Amino acid sequence: MEEFLVILVPAAAAVGWWGGRWYYTQKFLERHTQTIRQGYCKGLNYLLSEKTDQAIETLANLLASDIETIETHVALGNLFRRRGEVQKAIEIHEALLARQSLNGEQKATAQFELGLDYKRAGLYDRAELILANLADHPSYRRPALELLLQIYLQEKDWLKARSCVSQLNRFGRAPNGETEAQLLCELADEALKARQYAVADGRLDEALEQDSRCVRAVLMKADLLARDGYFRPALDLLKTVETIRPDYLPEVIKPLIRCHDQLGLPHNELSAYLDRLAAKCRHPKIVIALAELIEADQGQPEALAYLRDAAVAKPSIRLMAALVRMLAKAESGGDHRTIYLGLGEALDQLAQQQPRYRCSQCGFSGQELHWRCPSCRHWDTTVPLE
Ligand SMILES: [Zn+2]
Structure with missing residues (x-):
């Protein structure tokens, strides 16, 4: 019996010790979790009332007590980026990405956020590199491609932008209405500026294969044809605008009359x-x-x-x-002629003050036709005004 007591008493003491330790650990976790939850609610409230400074302070405090929580790092980095403190956002997201313990989804989140930071900081090479890692990720593939497209458009890298649009087309229309045809027109424009007419012609053919309604490609191709003396095909092409984009008919008039005159019709x-x-x-x-x-x-x-x-x-x-x-x-001659001429000049001046083109997306208007609106950055939304 004494032998049993020798074993049972220490065992009971050990169970009691473990029980006590478990009880206090649970209590500590409950209190700790409650503090973190309260912190999140507070931070969220600040965010909802657009008090970014207070939200950053609350989340930074949380970070000190809740170092393992990925979401806190992401949210804090995003807030810094939104406030224009991109370097701080980069530091937070880079530190997060350096962790070994991240699972696949968490790693992708950190990479995407870092891509946004780099883009905001103008570090396009780094952004391109990190976003390319997300090309096969099911959740981030599309947003990463959209971000890459913005970068390539900003850099006027039309070839890479075209590749992005081609991939984005699988998900639906590109965000600002970009099409492969428009980007091919940009490439053709570059070739024209470099006097590479055959290259430009090839790009325009590709553009029209991609989108036979691309009025920019029609106008550019007709201009190239007329330049080489092919007035009949140029005229036929210009006449398609009546069907494909009647809102652009005013743009056709001048080259159309030129082709008619050259053909002696x-x-x-x-x-x-x-x-x-x-x-x-x-x-x-x-x-x-x-x-x-x-x-x-x-x-x-x-x-x-x-x-x-x-x-x-x-x-x-x-x-x-x-x-x-x-x-x-x-x-x-005489007074009437002088009056009419003066009146004509005054009306011309008034007409110069009126916009000729307007973006149907944002209302931006001006005297020039922009294939990509300089204000809202949408493509093919600026049309001639009547
Ligand atoms: Zn616009």
Whole structure:
């Protein structure tokens, strides 16, 4: 019996010691977890009320007591980045990524956040390198590609941007409406500037294969064809704009008339075509071009009557300026001619102050046609204004 006591008493003491230790450990964890939870709630409240400074302070305190929590590091780094303190964000996310204990998902999160930090800091090479690691990750593949696309567009690396768009197309449309065709047009533009006309031509063919509705590729290709004397194919190509993008018809008028003139085609054919376009799009460029044809073929009174009716039907400063200029031409001299010329100049100045193009996405307007809006960075959203 004494032998049993010798064994049982220390065993009971050991059980009691372990029990006590377990009890106090549980209590400590409960208290600790509660503190962390309260800290998160506090940080979250600050974030919701956009008090970034207080949120950063709360999360930094949490980091001291909760060093293992990945989410705290990510959130704190993001807040620093949002506040413009990119170096601090980089330090936090780099420290996180250096941990050996991260699982695959956590590592991908840290890499993506670091990619955002590097991009924000303008360290594009580093961002590219780290984001490339996420190419096969199921959750981060698309956002990493979108981020890479932003970087390549910023750097005007059209080839790499095209590759990104091609991969993004598998997930749906690229974020700002980028298409391979537009990027091929950029590559063609680069080739044209370098006088590599054959390369530009090849890029434009590729662009039209990718997207036969790419009006920029149509206009550029027609210009190249006309440059080499192929006016008939250029004219046929320009005429497709009526169907594919009638909102861009005003851009077609000048090259279209040039092709007609070079081919020596009869005026009535061009008049009939412009008349049809004017019925679809009463843009001053089309109306004025038609008025000039009427003047050449039928005489000034008919052209004046046409312009007057068009200006009354849809008032426009540019139309009125054209009307006044024609009136000045009709006067052989004297006071009336001087008045009309002065009025024409004043209307031209007013027209110069009016925007010619507007982005349908953000409303940015100006005198130039931008294939990528300089304000909202969307592609193919800036159209001619009537
Ligand atoms: Zn815009």
